[in-house]
Amino acid sequence: MVDIRSGTDGALEHAEVEDVELYHPHSWWTRYxxxxxxxxxxxxxxSTAIAIGMVALVLSWLMRLQLGYPGAFAFIDAERYYQFITxxxxxxxxYLLTALFLGGFGNYLIPLMLGARDMVFPYxxxxxxxxxxxxxxxxxASFFAPGGPTGAxxxxxxxxxxxxxxxGGKDWGILLMLSSLILFIIGFTMGGLNYVxxxxxxxxxxxxxxxxxxxxxxxxxxxxxxxxxxPALFVACVMMMFDRVLGTxxxxxxxxxxxxxxxxxxxxxxxxxxxxxFFGHPEVYIVALPAFGIVSDLISTHARKNIFGYRxxxxxxxxxxxxxxxxxxxHMYVSGMNPYFGFFFATTTLIIAxxxxxKVYNWVLTLWRGDxxxxxxxxxxxxxxxxxxxxxxxxLFLGNVVVDVPLSDTMFVVAHxxxxxxxxxxxxxxGAIYHWYPKVTGRMLNEAMGQLHFWITFVGxxxxxxxxxxxxxxxxxxxxxxxxxxxxMPASAHTLNEFITIAALIVGAAQIVFLFNLVWCIRHGxxxxxxxWRATTLEWQTPETPPRHGNWKELPVVYxxxxxxxxxxxxxxxxxxNQPGPDNLTREAAT
Amino acid sequence: xxxxxxxxxxxxLPRPSxxxxxxxxxxxxxxxxKNVSWGKAMMWIFLLSDTFIFGCFLVAYMSARMSTAVPWxxxxxxxxLHIGGSDVPLILIAIMTFVLISSSGTMAMAVNYGxxxxxxxxxxxMLLTALFGATFVGMQAFEWTKLISEGVRPWGNPWxxxxxxxxxxxxxxxxxxxxxxxxxxxLIIARKVWRGDFETGKRGFFTSRKGQYEIVEITxxxxxxxxxxxxxxxxxxxLW
Numbered sequence: 001m002v003d004i005r006s007g008t009d010g011a012l013e014h015a016e017v018e019d020v021e022l023y024h025p026h027s028w029w030t031r032y033x034x035x036x037x038x039x040x041x042x043x044x045x046x047s048t049a050i051a052i053g054m055v056a057l058v059l060s061w062l063m064r065l066q067l068g069y070p071g072a073f074a075f076i077d078a079e080r081y082y083q084f085i086t087x088x089x090x091x092x093x094x095y096l097l098t099a100l101f102l103g104g105f106g107n108y109l110i111p112l113m114l115g116a117r118d119m120v121f122p123y124x125x126x127x128x129x130x131x132x133x134x135x136x137x138x139x140x141a142s143f144f145a146p147g148g149p150t151g152a153x154x155x156x157x158x159x160x161x162x163x164x165x166x167x168g169g170k171d172w173g174i175l176l177m178l179s180s181l182i183l184f185i186i187g188f189t190m191g192g193l194n195y196v197x198x199x200x201x202x203x204x205x206x207x208x209x210x211x212x213x214x215x216x217x218x219x220x221x222x223x224x225x226x227x228x229x230x231p232a233l234f235v236a237c238v239m240m241m242f243d244r245v246l247g248t249x250x251x252x253x254x255x256x257x258x259x260x261x262x263x264x265x266x267x268x269x270x271x272x273x274x275x276x277x278f279f280g281h282p283e284v285y286i287v288a289l290p291a292f293g294i295v296s297d298l299i300s301t302h303a304r305k306n307i308f309g310y311r312x313x314x315x316x317x318x319x320x321x322x323x324x325x326x327x328x329x330x331h332m333y334v335s336g337m338n339p340y341f342g343f344f345f346a347t348t349t350l351i352i353a354x355x356x357x358x359k360v361y362n363w364v365l366t367l368w369r370g371d372x373x374x375x376x377x378x379x380x381x382x383x384x385x386x387x388x389x390x391x392x393x394x395x396l397f398l399g400n401v402v403v404d405v406p407l408s409d410t411m412f413v414v415a416h417x418x419x420x421x422x423x424x425x426x427x428x429x430x431g432a433i434y435h436w437y438p439k440v441t442g443r444m445l446n447e448a449m450g451q452l453h454f455w456i457t458f459v460g461x462x463x464x465x466x467x468x469x470x471x472x473x474x475x476x477x478x479x480x481x482x483x484x485x486x487x488x489m490p491a492s493a494h495t496l497n498e499f500i501t502i503a504a505l506i507v508g509a510a511q512i513v514f515l516f517n518l519v520w521c522i523r524h525g526x527x528x529x530x531x532x533w534r535a536t537t538l539e540w541q542t543p544e545t546p547p548r549h550g551n552w553k554e555l556p557v558v559y560x561x562x563x564x565x566x567x568x569x570x571x572x573x574x575x576x577x578n579q580p581g582p583d584n585l586t587r588e589a590a591t
Numbered sequence: 592x593x594x595x596x597x598x599x600x601x602x603x604l605p606r607p608s609x610x611x612x613x614x615x616x617x618x619x620x621x622x623x624x625k626n627v628s629w630g631k632a633m634m635w636i637f638l639l640s641d642t643f644i645f646g647c648f649l650v651a652y653m654s655a656r657m658s659t660a661v662p663w664x665x666x667x668x669x670x671x672l673h674i675g676g677s678d679v680p681l682i683l684i685a686i687m688t689f690v691l692i693s694s695s696g697t698m699a700m701a702v703n704y705g706x707x708x709x710x711x712x713x714x715x716x717m718l719l720t721a722l723f724g725a726t727f728v729g730m731q732a733f734e735w736t737k738l739i740s741e742g743v744r745p746w747g748n749p750w751x752x753x754x755x756x757x758x759x760x761x762x763x764x765x766x767x768x769x770x771x772x773x774x775x776x777x778l779i780i781a782r783k784v785w786r787g788d789f790e791t792g793k794r795g796f797f798t799s800r801k802g803q804y805e806i807v808e809i810t811x812x813x814x815x816x817x818x819x820x821x822x823x824x825x826x827x828x829x830l831w
Contacts, residue, residue, distance in 0.1 A: 016621045023799050120629040123798040189640060197633045200623045208620045227636065231643035235651065239761070247746040248757035250651065263746060266661065266753060271654055275647060558620070 015205055015555070020117055022550050034130075036122035037549050038107045041129045043440065045103035048129075049096050050515075052136050056091035057508050059084040068501025070482040078481040079167040082151030085479060087143075089154025090177070093283065094184060095136055097425055101290040102188070102226065103132060105432060106195045106219045108440065112539035112547060113216050115204025115556040115578070119194040128194070131187030139180040147171025153479060155280070158251035158272050162244040164258065174244060178237045185230045185237075195223045204538070206558030210314065211577070211588075213537050213562040214307065217314050218293020221321040222286045228325070229282035236275035243267070273335055277328035284421050285324040289317055291428035292359055295381045297562070298431050299363055301535045302378035303370030304573050306563035306587045308362045316355035323352050333401050334408045342401045349399035353392070360389060371566065371573070375533075376450040380431030383458045384424050391420025394469065409479070412472025415465045423461045430457070430514070437518070438532050442545045443525030449517040453510055460507035467496050534574050537562050541576050561588045634809045638816045645820050648765060649827055652758040656831075664750035666829050669738070684829050687730045688821065691770075694723030695818045698811045705807035710784055713807060717781035720814065724774040731767050735760070759828065766824055769817045773810075780810050 025031035035041060063084050066076045076084075107125065111118050119125045142149035151167030152160060152174060164170040168177075199212070199220045212220075239250040243264070251272040252264030300307040307313060329337060329345040363385050372378065394416040398404045407413060430453070437445050472478075475488055483489055531540040543553050556578040564575040570585050606625065607615050616625055624632055656663055667680035674682065701716035738759070745760050747753045783789065783802060792801045 016625070021800070121633065121798075123800075189637070193633050193637055193640075196636055197629055201621075201627065201629050201632050203621050206620050208618055209623065210618065211620075227640040228643050231640060232647050234644055235647035238765075239651065242745065242757065242761065246757075248761075249746070249753050250655065250757060266655075266659055268654065268658060271651060275651065278647075 038119045042107035049100040053096035056088045059088040064501040064504040068498040081481045083149045097287045116202045117550045124190045128191030135180045135183035142176035145172035150174040150177045185234045192223045211561045214296035215293040218289040222289040225282045229279045232275045233279035277331045281328040282324045291425040298377045298381040304565045305370035308365040319355045377431040377435035384427040388424040410472035411468045411476045414478045415468035438528030453514045456510035463503035655754040659752040662751040694720045698814045702808045702811045705804045714781045714785040721774045721777040
């Protein structure tokens with residue numbers, strides 16, 4: 001095995017890049033606001049993402065109120081309902097999950113876990129955040145624009161997205177949404193290039209790619225995917241903007257609106273769907289892969305056991321990333337396509353189950369006979385595995401063309417993707433925050449509040465989304481403002497909807513406990529010390545907690561992989577990555 | 592492997608070549624692409640991402656052109672210039688392409704002189720490259736003006752499919768924006784080279800990092816990419 005290269009005397013090779021000179025802030029503004037320190041940028045990204053995520057949470061409450069108690073709330077009319085759906089979906093997928101995993105955890109963890117002083121281009125990194133913030137503000141502005149935000153659904157399918165029948169279609173809504181997405185992509189690209197180059201070219205001495213914690217592998221692969229997938233969304237947004245503003249017909253067929261023949265003609269709405277889903281499917285894994293990576297590290301650390309099959313875990317991440325670029329049309333089975341294409345896309349979709357199942361087995365095998373500590377991060381990690389398996393299994397239904405066609409656009413789909421890419425990654429985000437909060441602030445989060453938050457969120461998420469499978473199977477459509485009296489829907493379906501709404505209100509309220517915990521513990525949390533979880537990875541070995549600007553006094557040197565837990569013969573049950581030692585005291589060869 | 596110690600060796604070890612070297616580089620620590628600076632790696636990855644943007648634009652254009660139900664305007668007539676009493680097809684595009692490809696040549700020479708620390712020649716060649724680029728954009732503006740005066744609009748044209756105008760303005764506009772940004776960067780870097788910023792170690796206004804001559808090559812990478820993209824636009828839009 002080729003590993004780090006040593007000289008004949010066993011000495012490590014010299015540093016290939018001289019130590020970087022960091023930008024040193026001169027004022028409060030450049031230290032904490034226009035900061036070029038990846039750790040500050042990470043906190044800025046995370047705070048902004050959580051703030052706009054709270055908006056999405058409230059929107060989901062409002063939707064549930066309408067579904068549970070149709071017509072009881074006069075201000076939720078059909079238009080508003082569609083606006084809530086659209087904004088909830090877009091905020092959650094792009095502005096919360098993508099931004100929090102890559103901009104938040106990516107910025108914080110990549111330099112620290114790799115033993116770097118900062119990202120390679122701190123200035124571009126700072127710009128990335130400010131453009132992201134601008135994108136969020138433009139998006140939020142659409143709530144106050146004439147006509148309100150767009151109600152086109154988060155997929156923004158033309159032609160309806162730019163027609164007057166859709167809220168915001170002929171007003172500002174769709175324009176602000178498209179502008180915001182374009183800004184987000186520009187901002188993300190600046191950050192994303194930083195993350196990729198830092199991983200490839202900015203690692204510490206001794207840190208080989210195959211010694212990186214899986215967290216970094218997940219974030220790295222997701223970032224590469226995002227850099228290749230977001231261009232399709234960018235192009236789709238630009239073209240739809242032209243259709244709306246200039247009157248071009250990229251996506252607009254000949255169409256009659258309000259009894260009037262429009263000037264458009266000859267465009268292809270299916271073209272938009274292809275562009276959108278060429279971005280949209282990788283996007284699922286852009287959110288999922290960092291979650292896979294983080295959860296691997298949480299499980300290994302809190303079960304005091306090396307991750308099972310590290311190399312296979314890495315390759316599974318890479319293979320899932322590659323496969324996710326050739327499955328996009330499984331979102332378009334009902335749009336109609338050549339049956340051979342349906343066959344192709346169904347096959348590739350189901351092949352993804354292989355590396356994904358491999359990861360689930362390896363997580364379970366890591367837990368097997370481990371010294372499992374049921375800490376908060378561990379609870380969330382376990383909840384993730386269960387939820388992800390649940391959501392993944394319904395994916396097998398929806399990946400097959402003949403099963404998908406009747407289930408498409410029912411609540412079954414809503415249940416599926418909320419389980420697999422909504423609840424599951426968010427459980428990981430919670431687990432990760434409980435895990436790394438002590439490093440960010442130097443204090444532990446409150447355990448009692450955390451337990452309360454966990455159990456309500458975990459059980460509540462199932463009370464919300466499990467019944468939706470049933471609703472979908474009896475044919476309840478999604479995205480409908482109200483069902484009315486429908487013959488195929490039994491009265492119990494309405495009762496169930498009411499039940500889901502109550503569960504959703506409670507789960508949403510539990511997040512207030514979490515937010516309070518986050519704020520309260522900055523001052524009042526128990527002192528964490530440098531390495532409260534007794535973890536091996538580099539971010540826990542910094543000389544100060546929270547790490548100062550530049551992260552290290554002297555750059556660390558890495559001697560082992562990230563998973564030396566419970567090594568037989570070692571004095572403690574973990575050996576930090578930067579601790580030299582005899583080669584027989586490692587489990588690195590275990591994979 | 593015996594217990595590694597902290598003492599660094601002074602001489603870099605020889606690296607294997609060929610496939611073994613490739614594997615060794617990917618299995619090594621610190622840097623995957625040895626001897627590739629951060630800036631250059633970043634530009635390459637950005638260009639990969641940008642390739643996907645242009646790729647999506649071109650695929651969208653091809654899909655529109657292949658699925659159109661009305662005739663597509665004939666490029667060799669639309670892009671002809673009336674010179675000396677006869678229509679010369681594609682003459683302007685031929686000159687534009689020649690100018691842009693020439694600019695890649697001057698850019699490559701600028702990179703060469705940059706590494707020889709020849710400030711004057713580097714700056715002069717970069718300025719020449721920028722001049723070629725500006726000429727290209729100028730001719731593009733002329734072409735747009737001509738087409739617009741003949742009635743081509745993003746939403747329609749006198750000869751056939753409306754998507755002809757929409758894709759033409761969108762794709763050449765996006766490419767022209769790239770060229771314009773390139774010209775601006777060339778001028779900024781040429782000024783820095785001329786002033787000798789890379790000898791004196793003057794710090795960047797925004798990044799407060801010291802610049803290096805390598806930035807000439809990184810700008811060159813971008814410039815060649817924009818040039819290469821034009822070759823595809825030329826082939827798919829004008830020659831098809």
